[in-house]
Amino acid sequence: MPKYSLEDIGSGCHVHISLWENGKNVFMGSPGSSKHGISSTGEKFMAGVLSHLPSILAFTAPIPNSYDRIQPNTWSGAYLCWGHENREAPLRTACPPGVPDGVVSNFEIKSFDACANPHLGLAAIIAAGIDGLRRNLTLPDPIEENPSTWNLPMLPRSLSESLEALQRDNVLKDLIGEKIVVAVDAVRKAEINHYSKNKDAWKQLIHRY
Numbered sequence: 500m501p502k503y504s505l506e507d508i509g510s511g512c513h514v515h516i517s518l519w520e521n522g523k524n525v526f527m528g529s530p531g532s533s534k535h536g537i538s539s540t541g542e543k544f545m546a547g548v549l550s551h552l553p554s555i556l557a558f559t560a561p562i563p564n565s566y567d568r569i570q571p572n573t574w575s576g577a578y579l580c581w582g583h584e585n586r587e588a589p590l591r592t593a594c595p596p597g598v599p600d601g602v603v604s605n606f607e608i609k610s611f612d613a614c615a616n617p618h619l620g621l622a623a624i625i626a627a628g629i630d631g632l633r634r635n636l637t638l639p640d641p642i643e644e645n646p647s648t649w650n651l652p653m654l655p656r657s658l659s660e661s662l663e664a665l666q667r668d669n670v671l672k673d674l675i676g677e678k679i680v681v682a683v684d685a686v687r688k689a690e691i692n693h694y695s696k697n698k699d700a701w702k703q704l705i706h707r708y
Contacts, residue, residue, distance in 0.1 A: 501612040502567035512613040517605035527604050530677030536603040546638045553655050554665035558623040559611040563658050563694040564701040569649045572646045576609040578646035587645050625707020626674035
């Protein structure tokens with residue numbers, strides 16, 4: 500349950516992404532010679548994910564309660580940005596032990612919870628990354644402070660908003676496929692309808708699972 504208590508932080512299912520080719524991590528840049536510690540390929544892929552993140556939420560934050568978790572100052576990433584080891588950014592580059600200083604081995608997506616279908620969620624992320632590679636997208640400057648102190652756009656604040664973003668995102672819809680998008684849209688709208696008629700729906704889910 501993403502937000503099992505409205506007074507607590509919440510429970511996510513963060514995903515770490517790296518790119519591999521012939522046994523080599525091609526997301527990782529070269530020490531001292533790559534911007535942000537990310538390879539050119541990695542930057543394009545991650546930029547695609549950032550570009551489509553509002554639409555991706557329709558897959559990775561699939562119930563109304565998901566958006567009770569995606570709030571400022573809850574380590575879930577409520578603003579459209581990325582950062583180095585910034586736990587308030589929805590996309591965070593990670594430098595785990597053993598990785599050379601200044602080099603990034605993967606990035607984390609925080610706007611993902613355990614109510615999501617992992618196959619659809621990862622498909623949406625990969626599709627967005629592919630678009631970034633195809634269009635040679637570049638990342639904006641990272642946000643290294645709390646994003647709430649910047650004038651940044653927020654991610655969708657409800658399931659309805661993420662569905663609206665998905666319906667406007669023709670690129671992501673084309674990559675994922677119309678049949679899947681239509682099915683996801685119908686299921687999400689049913690969730691919205693159920694929650695709108697039952698204010699205690701999230702409590703019932705906690706009791707059930």
